[in-house]
Amino acid sequence: MNTPGTIDRPLTHDPQKQAPMTPSTHEPAGSATEDFLTSGANDSRQNRTREMQLIPEALARAHMHDRLEEARRERQANGLLTARRMQRRAERASRRARRALAMAVMQ
Numbered sequence: 001m002n003t004p005g006t007i008d009r010p011l012t013h014d015p016q017k018q019a020p021m022t023p024s025t026h027e028p029a030g031s032a033t034e035d036f037l038t039s040g041a042n043d044s045r046q047n048r049t050r051e052m053q054l055i056p057e058a059l060a061r062a063h064m065h066d067r068l069e070e071a072r073r074e075r076q077a078n079g080l081l082t083a084r085r086m087q088r089r090a091e092r093a094s095r096r097a098r099r100a101l102a103m104a105v106m107q
Helices: 039-046 050-106
Strands: none
Touching: none
16 A cells, blocks of 8 residues: 555655645535634633642642651651660670679689
8 A cells, every 4th residue: 555646655745746635525514623712711711710729839738748757757767776776785785794793703
């Protein structure tokens, strides 16, 4: 189906030399949808609802809530790490104290 003069292979790529488009015989005349009036679009742009105007604020609030929640989880994780570190330090100090006591009793 790649014969010259089709959509895939036009005879020329110059639009001025191509044949003009003719209306299709498959559609009845006037079957296209009519253009809508733009006044309705202008009215809807001017009459935005309060919710639409507050969408950026709501998005910012949700983003801030997520950031605060992330910071809280990070603080909690850091506190847990600090507690574990201090527990290990206390256990080492306890072992040193027991060893020192055992050495004192042995002598």
